[in-house]
Amino acid sequence: MHKVQQKEWEAACQQELDSLRARDVYDLVNPLSGRKIIKNRWVFDIKTDGHKKARLVAKRFSQVEGIDFNDIFSPVVRYKTVQLILTLAVLENWHMSSVDVKTAFLYGELDKELYMEQPEGFKISGKEHLVL
Secondary structure, eight states: HHHHHHHHHHHHHHHHHHHHHHHHOOOOOOOOOOEEEEEEEEEEEEESSSSSEEEEOOOOSSOOOTTTTOOOOOOOOHHHHHHHHHHHHHTTTTOOOOOOSSSSOSOOOSOOOOOOOOOOOOOOOOOOOOOO
């Protein structure tokens, strides 16, 4: 991969991590003994304007059937936010061909703590043993 492209993808990954951290989506903690640590991977996309986007996602195949297999841990935009944008578009007579939410986060409360490994290449120096 070309060095410039590599730097752009690394910056996209860092932007995703900064966004998650800024919204207190996770804490960096010691994992509890006996708790499963979910693995993760990066999903990359190039937007229509050419800008590179990276998302950190859980690896579903690391989930265990009967325990957490049917659980989905996905950041989503609030329904009320989408409704508000669409209402404004109607009231202001805006033309909309698509809606792109730059950062969408899960606002619902989880009923249990989940532990996910730090992403490869972005582990915090001196704290590699901690999890998200």
